[in-house]
Amino acid sequence: MKRYFGRKLLIYLLTFFLAVTIDWMIPRFMPGDPVSNMLTRTSVNSNAYEVMYDYYSHVFGLDVPVWQQYLNFWASLFRGDLGISTYLFPTPVTEVLLRAVPYDIALLVPAILVGWYAGNKFGAFAARSKWLDNTISPLGYILTATPYMWLGILLAWFLGIVVGIFPIAGAYSFSLAPSFSWKFIGSVLHHWFLPFVSLLLVEFGGWAIGMRNLIIYELEADYSKYLQSLGATNKLIRNYAFNNAVLPQITGLALKLGVIVAGALVTEVVFSYPGIGYLLLQAIQNQDYFLIQGCFLFIIIGVLLANFIIDILYIIVDPRTRRGMMGEAS
Amino acid sequence: MKKEKKQNELIYFAFRNVKLIIGLAIILFFLVLAVIGPMLTDNDPFDFVNPLGAQPPSSEYWFGTTFFGQDVFSQFVHGLRATFIVGLFGGGLGTLIGILIGFVAGYRGGIVDEILNVLTNIVLVIPTLAVLLIIAAYLEVRSIFTELIFIGFTAWPWTARAIRAQTFSLRTREFVDLAKLSGMKPLRIIFTEIAPNMMSYLLLVFILQFGGAILIAATLDFIGLGPTNAISLGLMMQFSVIWGAMQLGTWWWFIPPGLAITAIVGALYIMNVGLDEVFNPKLREM
């Protein structure tokens, strides 16, 4: 158990270290340097330019040797200081990101969980009969093959423009100011629905297909055959097959997290939904390196955290890992 | 003689497998369209050929024209080419790297395996799109070639994992021992003894990588980090969204590219299921 956790922790730490290092390199190795980029945009005159350049280099900590910049980066990271956004100057990057995170959580967590749950349920359902299989499986394949943004575009165009019952941009109506009123919450839900559904549908298809294939495999397993020859009910046999098939699906969730995050990113772009994905795109288009840095860091932390949770969950649900890790297995 | 019989049997089952045939037919259809399509139109995908701007499909412009009066059909068939190139070579590169790392890790075991395993796990956990985004943002000019290189170098981890597990189980088999005893070099054993026994599996892996690469490319293109000097199906979707195709109702601009990607990737997946049934007698329906 200890050994297992030790290994996992090592990989997480290594990944984190590597990711942060890549992250640190972003503004420093981008074409042009961030300060002159920002100053060119504000078009100050040449006299003031030099003064301001020195000033901002100092503000952004770019006037010390590279190795020190690297150490400083780690230090400020632990203070929660990710620098100042040049695009939304002078808002600190951390603040910009913290404003966007709730939208990501609201979009991703339900879409992933509901998609995973419903996909597994329907996949198990499809494995029950030829007729269901022939209807659910093709649908699942089409959905997983659909690019995230295209499904988003289709939904936005059809339900947002043609039928016109859903808004297709923003997180809430522009005429409202954020408040704790029913009207505002209603507006938020109204705007949230389409991006949520488009993300959910693609997820759903993938899980359904995976579950269907796993169940069919499990129903062929020896323990299923034994139960059948003992005259157990089909219900019990299917239950056991489902419980066994869910395990690889949990690992699958960890593996697919990166893809889902990418999916959320393009979905946010389609619906101009102000999460980190949308922010990242804005940051890239405006060459706001500190913001890019922050977005990347938040995504990494989010994915690592989710992976960690899934790892722990897996140990809880699979007795084999639990016992095996403690060296009690034969 | 026995081998020949086995091959004949595979071909027999391949031709009887509806999923495989349907999948293959769809792929071939789009492939042919990608090859001969650009010859059917004189319009360059970026030329402003229609002064009326966005017009629905007509006999002159089969798929209509864009907001700027560009020929959607021309963009579509040129974009298809890009899609196939990225899928084939990007997916191929990803498969190749995955195979190489998987084989070496699975065959050598020990410390080499440990190191490659940690590497695989790290690349697996980092959301590749975020990395791709940043790398892509570095380059002022990007081509389809750079895109497929990016994709190949980030899509290999799960393949490496799967191949490693397979190699692990194969390397303890008798024929590998025999080869070892006869003094064959490890790399030769991998390619002459182990790889042929996994051929069917490698094909399945490649097909999945093919489909995956197409989807990643579409995503990259859509957020504006695709090729800067070519057209692709993902770029078509990006342009259509930027220039308000949804709001203006010019559906002919964004329906064909998305539909084609869905059809191609879906066909690849279905082909994969079909091939699996051909290779695994257990899955064949009686």
Place this chain on the structure above:
Amino acid sequence: MSLKVENLTVYYQTLRGDVQALEDVSFEIADGEIMGLAGESGCGKTTLAHSLIYLSPPMKYVKGSVQLDGRNLPVERMQDMVSFRCNDISIIPQYAMNALNPIRKIGKMIEELVEAKKMDFEAIKPELLRRLDLVKLPREVLDMYPIELSGGMKQRMVMVISTILNPSLLIADEVTSALDVASQKAVAEMLVEFRDQDCTNSMIVVTHDISILYQIADSIMIMYAGQLAEKASTKTIINSPRHPYTKMLISSLPEIGVKYTDKRLEGIPGKPPLLLDPPIGCRFRERCPLAFDKCEEVPPFIEIEENHFVACWKETEDLA
């Protein structure tokens, strides 16, 4: 009479046609009898064992009937057999090592199985605990996952589960082949113990290993290429077999008590026929040194002396 099988014929469906794995098989098993079922691999012994309890595609029922304690067993209807399985006829499968759901505690699994059969687990539990003692398993195994048990323990656990409802007939399918010699003997003795303790009435022991049958079986039935060759008491089969195939099989064993394998059986010249298109008449004909014209007809499985059945024209010509 415990089990009575009449003209049972079961084929395997393949794309090249039906494999005639079990052809016109008729035999009986007496109350309390432990019958060994032996033959080369592919002779149909596993098909026979499985078709009595679990006849599923690609197996195909062709004809014949099976009676257990005077009641008809609907072997050809998968669903109708559900209520008989475990209750009346049960099996210890070949794959006992993997037969238990890896993610359920064993006790919980038994409970769920029993309850799925609409029975009260609490009423059965005392007997379950007694049986664990019988096979020398600690009672704690009920609180363990299968991965925590050794191979031999899993094997014994499966024996207990398969017989928990006291079936009338128990089929033991190659139960010893995966074990080391010491465990083989222990498991074989436990099978006899199970019969003696009335955990099951009669038993069919399917095996490659005649030495095991010599230890535990009351009678042995030899199969060849989907047909029955000979059935008699263990002593008779070993000491005075009548069917030419049985004779060759027994004499190919260096001595009793030594295991025979498929390789050693190649000592008999020729190979078993392909059952996709088997020869008409006696299927052993081509390898049989005594074969003559009459063998082109299928020899009947006839009782030549008390409880000694043989399917060979040389032995039964004058009787038939």
